Amino acid sequence: MTRPEILAPAGDFTCLQAALDSGADAVYFGLGTLNMRARSGINFKVEDLSEIRRRCDEKGVKAYLALNAIAFEGELDPIEKLIVAAKPYVDAFIVADWGVIGLCRKHGCTVHVSTQMSTSNSAAVEFLKSQGVERVVLARECTLEEVAEIIEKTGMEIETFVHGAQCVAESGRCLMSHEAFGKSACRGECRQPCRRRFLVQAVDLYEDDEGRPIHQSDTRFIVEPHTVLSARDLCSLGFVDKLMAAGIASFKIEGRARNAEYVKTTVECYRRAVEAVLAGRYTPELVEELTREVKKVFHREFGPGMYYGRPGHDQFADSEDSLATTVKRHVGIVIDYFTKAGIAQVKIQDHPLKVGDLVQIHGQTTGVKEFTVTELKRDGETPAVAEKGTWVTLPAPRCRVGDKVFYIETRN
Numbered sequence: 001m002t003r004p005e006i007l008a009p010a011g012d013f014t015c016l017q018a019a020l021d022s023g024a025d026a027v028y029f030g031l032g033t034l035n036m037r038a039r040s041g042i043n044f045k046v047e048d049l050s051e052i053r054r055r056c057d058e059k060g061v062k063a064y065l066a067l068n069a070i071a072f073e074g075e076l077d078p079i080e081k082l083i084v085a086a087k088p089y090v091d092a093f094i095v096a097d098w099g100v101i102g103l104c105r106k107h108g109c110t111v112h113v114s115t116q117m118s119t120s121n122s123a124a125v126e127f128l129k130s131q132g133v134e135r136v137v138l139a140r141e142c143t144l145e146e147v148a149e150i151i152e153k154t155g156m157e158i159e160t161f162v163h164g165a166q167c168v169a170e171s172g173r174c175l176m177s178h179e180a181f182g183k184s185a186c187r188g189e190c191r192q193p194c195r196r197r198f199l200v201q202a203v204d205l206y207e208d209d210e211g212r213p214i215h216q217s218d219t220r221f222i223v224e225p226h227t228v229l230s231a232r233d234l235c236s237l238g239f240v241d242k243l244m245a246a247g248i249a250s251f252k253i254e255g256r257a258r259n260a261e262y263v264k265t266t267v268e269c270y271r272r273a274v275e276a277v278l279a280g281r282y283t284p285e286l287v288e289e290l291t292r293e294v295k296k297v298f299h300r301e302f303g304p305g306m307y308y309g310r311p312g313h314d315q316f317a318d319s320e321d322s323l324a325t326t327v328k329r330h331v332g333i334v335i336d337y338f339t340k341a342g343i344a345q346v347k348i349q350d351h352p353l354k355v356g357d358l359v360q361i362h363g364q365t366t367g368v369k370e371f372t373v374t375e376l377k378r379d380g381e382t383p384a385v386a387e388k389g390t391w392v393t394l395p396a397p398r399c400r401v402g403d404k405v406f407y408i409e410t411r412n
């Protein structure tokens, strides 16, 4: 069994560093507005490309640029310029438009076809291969059996999603957000109306005995019992061995709009699962442990996606909110770091700190560092609690001035 690539989302430098430090083999990211997370405001800029490349090279990690929004006529020139500018820094372009595939091929770039193209059979994969495409991210509607069959028939490098949010309109092309807000999901601007609860309201008029309308009905029903359009999040930790046996080359984690602790935790969990399968240590106990771990960060109810068949009503999320079992509270910022001693000086701006607290330090270069507070000091004293408005020093992993410090609270 070969070791699949673990492909992590990177929405900003903190997430990128978290992915690199957590064992990702590759990262994907967007630039500007021509990708499926255009609205999130967390995309990189062209000027960031050399730094992204430098950090990836340091860890031997591949970098893929998502260029997968619908492309309109007037955008072909900027897209081509972007391809030329990014080519020296990225290993592949993730593309969903034939014209953009053509432009990538024109400039000798490696093309990965995005799931937005809804490729769901071996004939389509063969055709894409004949057009010079080197990898296909299959449609999320494919079952595991179909994925295995496609790989066997085509020998193509196949990437599939293993974790994260899923659309009720699975592989994209959803017009709901455009209809509701004029913001198109196909242009990376989705406002996620599907995640809401809905109300059904009668709009007819009641009639009096003579058949004349007398007032508008105020009959309303909340559509229950779940959020009828919000699909459960995908979690594959329980069948990583089956995904590997199917020959999937790349395990993609969804979530370029997610925070850095989500990236760190999901990458670590899938890394551990993959290594356990290879070492013959993949047990139900490990799956349980990793699932508990991954539940600490943002998620809705989990499900197996479509790997085991088309889902029924039980695969809709029951809640609108994240079910993360941990929540981070802002403590303050790092105002100094003494490298030799491994001591950080922290200004407490919000949540107080005490010995035994689990904390995370987030920073663009630091990524995400998690540790337990073992000691607090201030002016030769050891305060039991560092309160808001004070400062304190504590032993901490390497971090930088300006990094943010968070207290990690466990929720039931």
Ligand code: SF4
Binding pocket: 166, 167, 168, 169, 170, 172, 174, 175, 176, 177, 185, 190, 191, 192, 193, 194, 195
């Ligand atoms: S509205 Fe919901 S289903 Fe449609 S693209 Fe957005 S997240 Fe996906």
